[in-house]
Amino acid sequence: xxxxxxxxxxxxxxxxxxxxxxxxxxxxxxxxxxxxxxxxxxxxxxxxxxxxxxxxxxxxxxxxxxxxxxxxxxxxxxxxxxxxxxxxxxxxxxxxxxxxxxxxxxxxxxxxxxxxxxxxxxxxxxxxxxxxxxxxxxxxxxxxxxxxxxxxxxxxxxxxxxxxxxxxxxxxxxxxxxxxxxxxxxxxxxxxxxxxxxxxxxxxxxxxxxxxxxxxxxxxxxxxxxxxxxxxxxxxxxxxxxxxxxxxxxxxxxxxxxxxxxxxxxxxxxxxxxxxxxxxxxxxxxxxxxxxxxxxxxxxxxxxxxxxxxxxxxxxxxxxxxxxxxxxxxxxxxxxxxxxxxxxxxxxxxxxxxxxxxxxxxxxxxxxxxxxxxxxxxxxxxxxxxxxxxxxxxxxxxxxxxxxxxxxxxxxxxxxxxxxxxxxxxxxxxxxxxxxxxxxxxxxxxxxxxxxxxxxxxxxxxxxxxxxxxxxxxxxxxxx
Numbered sequence: 311x312x313x314x315x316x317x318x319x320x321x322x323x324x325x326x327x328x329x330x331x332x333x334x335x336x337x338x339x340x341x342x343x344x345x346x347x348x349x350x351x352x353x354x355x356x357x358x359x360x361x362x363x364x365x366x367x368x369x370x371x372x373x374x375x376x377x378x379x380x381x382x383x384x385x386x387x388x389x390x391x392x393x394x395x396x397x398x399x400x401x402x403x404x405x406x407x408x409x410x411x412x413x414x415x416x417x418x419x420x421x422x423x424x425x426x427x428x429x430x431x432x433x434x435x436x437x438x439x440x441x442x443x444x445x446x447x448x449x450x451x452x453x454x455x456x457x458x459x460x461x462x463x464x465x466x467x468x469x470x471x472x473x474x475x476x477x478x479x480x481x482x483x484x485x486x487x488x489x490x491x492x493x494x495x496x497x498x499x500x501x502x503x504x505x506x507x508x509x510x511x512x513x514x515x516x517x518x519x520x521x522x523x524x525x526x527x528x529x530x531x532x533x534x535x536x537x538x539x540x541x542x543x544x545x546x547x548x549x550x551x552x553x554x555x556x557x558x559x560x561x562x563x564x565x566x567x568x569x570x571x572x573x574x575x576x577x578x579x580x581x582x583x584x585x586x587x588x589x590x591x592x593x594x595x596x597x598x599x600x601x602x603x604x605x606x607x608x609x610x611x612x613x614x615x616x617x618x619x620x621x622x623x624x625x626x627x628x629x630x631x632x633x634x635x636x637x638x639x640x641x642x643x644x645x646x647x648x649x650x651x652x653x654x655x656x657x658x659x660x661x662x663x664x665x666x667x668x669x670x671x672x673x674x675x676x677x678x679x680x681x682x683x684x685x686x687x688x689x690x691x692x693x694x695x696x697x698x699x700x701x702x703x704x705x706x707x708x709x710x711x712x713x714x715x716x717x718x719x720x721x722x723x724x725x726x727x728x729x730x731x732x733x734x735x736x737x738x739x740x741x742x743x744x745x746x747x748x749x750x751x752x753x754x755x756x757x758x759x760x761x762x763x764x765x766x767x768x769x770x771x772x773x774x775x776x777x778x779x780x781x782x783x784x785x786x787x788x789x790x
Contacts, residue, residue: 385609388536388573388598389437389504390418392444395534395598399446402499405490407452407483407522411506411538411619412437419443434618437504437536438476448478449497454505454518455484455622484514488558489521492529500532506621507572509542510635511551512559512743515621519572520561520579523595527587535597537573537782541631543611544786545569546774547707548635549766551745560745565770567635567707569611569786570777573597578780599782609783623677624654633693636709642740643733645716646688650674650681658712659688662729663719666691710759717753 388394389412406412413434441448451458451473458473458480471480481487481494490501503522505515519535526533548566562584568575579585580595600609620626625634637647637655645665648657650672658665661683668690672683720733734740734750741747752762778785 384602385539385615386418386601387414387538388600389538390414391536391598391601392418395502395536395596396444396446398532398534398596399441399500399502401447403447403449403497404441405450405452405495405498405501406438406441406448407454407501407503407505407518408437409454409458409505410436411617411621412504412536413619414440437502438473438478441502442476448476450494451478451480452483452490452494452501452522453480455514483518483521488518490525495525495529495531498531500534501526502534502536503572503576504536504538505572506538506617506619507540508621508625508631508634509540509545509567509569510638511548511562511564511566511568511745512638513621513634514558516572516575517558517561519576520585523576523579524585524587527585527591527593530592532594532596533576535573535576535595537571537597537599539600539609539613539615540569540571540611541615541617541628542567542635543569543571543615545635545707546770546786547763549744549746549749550769550773555742555745555747557742559742564777565766565773566743566745568773568777570780571600571782573599574777574780574782577782578777581780582776597782611783611786624649626654627656629693630655635707636712639708639713639740639743640716642736642738642743643716644682644720644731644735645733646672646682646690648690649678650684651688653692654678657688657690657692658716659683659690660731661686661688662731663723664689665716665719668692706763710762714753714759714762 414437415434416432419435419440438448438451471482472478473480481490483490495501501522503519505518507513507515523533525531545567546565546569550565551560551563553563562575562579564570564575570578574597576595576597602609616628617631621631625631634655637658640647640658644660646657646659648654648659648670651657651670653670654677657668657670659668659670666689668688670688670690670692672681672686672688674681674684717733720729720731723729723731734754737747737750740750744750748765749762752765774785774787
């Protein structure tokens with residue numbers, strides 16, 4: 311059922327008031343408004359149009375449903391819905407798979423029972439502290455890439471350690487060991503996973519989730535995934551991963567932008583038998599979904615979600631998160647994306663090829679200990695503000711045209727003999743990011759952005775149908 315938007319409603323009501331009486335049409339509209347509110351309260355699945363001052367928010371919808379602006383303040387993430395999962399931890403030995411993003415607001419702890427943290431002056435607290443305050447028997451912490459505190463640079467090997475505050479062991483799942491070992495799980499009954507993702511296949515938290523579920527199911531350990539929004543959830547774009555290009559930056563036959571939350575992907579991994587484990591496992595997967603903070607309502611993928619905590623050191627803000635699906639491809643080239651500057655994933659630059667008018671010097675820092683083109687000056691295009699995003703087409707997902715234009719700038723420099731540097735300096739890694747070598751070959755062969763996008767269009771439609779049984783929230787294309 312479709313409803314008029316807020317502007318149409320207000321205009322029509324004002325017209326009725328001008329005539330000085332409550333007409334039948336006014337009563338009808340108000341009746342429909344009540345129906346609409348009831349529909350939303352009971353989880354109506356019509357797709358709503360999301361609006362925001364940020365160009366990263368979805369700008370189109372399939373109906374005229376009233377606008378709703380959801381952000382971090384309006385949503386109750388899975389971790390904050392304590393009544394939905396604390397009973398699953400009662401009397402169990404618990405392992406937490408978390409990083410710095412596993413925060414819960416202290417006011418949400420009022421619904422968790424007796425909790426001294428609920429009166430804290432701090433706006434939020436780490437899930438580990440919240441669960442310990444609830445007398446949950448946490449035995450160990452497992453940390454992904456960037457570490458438990460999220461302060462390690464990309465690719466830095468993380469060693470296991472002990473948490474200074476709680477004395478709990480922290481098992482690293484990035485480095486030599488990416489899958490929890492039997493020794494790590496020896497005294498664990500249930501694993502709780504709570505990590506903020508950004509909705510991109512090569513962001514490695516997804517691969518960590520895969521190995522966590524797989525290891526747990528091998529030892530009959532239950533898994534609870536506390537779901538969080540996907541800030542790029544409105545997009546499904548990019549090539550489907552081919553098995554020959556599988557790696558830790560891409561393990562599943564899904565597109566680069568999959569449009570799913572980690573909770574939904576966890577269900578899909580199990581349902582599609584992407585995990586390697588005994589079919590006789592007694593393990594249970596439980597996903598605690600996202601809800602509205604004050605009422606029952608669907609989280610929608612088109613709703614703008616500004617991350618309250620940076621998910622990793624080089625994705626410090628909304629601009630970087632929105633640009634990451636496109637700019638990360640430059641990691642397989644000689645182009646810098648701003649690692650070692652104050653604008654990681656907010657620029658493209660090179661010391662010899664003039665990719666823009668901004669001159670920015672690269673210096674090693676905590677987030678990028680060994681940055682590309684260290685101590686050199688980059689000729690850069692900077693995407694520092696939300697307004698600057700209009701120069702990069704993020705509305706349709708991956709900006710293939712930006713990749714093509716940058717490749718052609720390198721080719722032109724070679725033709726002019728002003729530089730002899732290669733563009734694809736790490737072609738194997740570029741292909742792992744893409745999940746195929748076809749994208750790189752099409753760029754080299756001069757194919758247009760439209761031709762490249764069309765090359766994966768049919769596969770994306772198949773993927774959307776394949777993922778549908780695992781979706782916890784309305785599909786972007788749903789009209790029900």
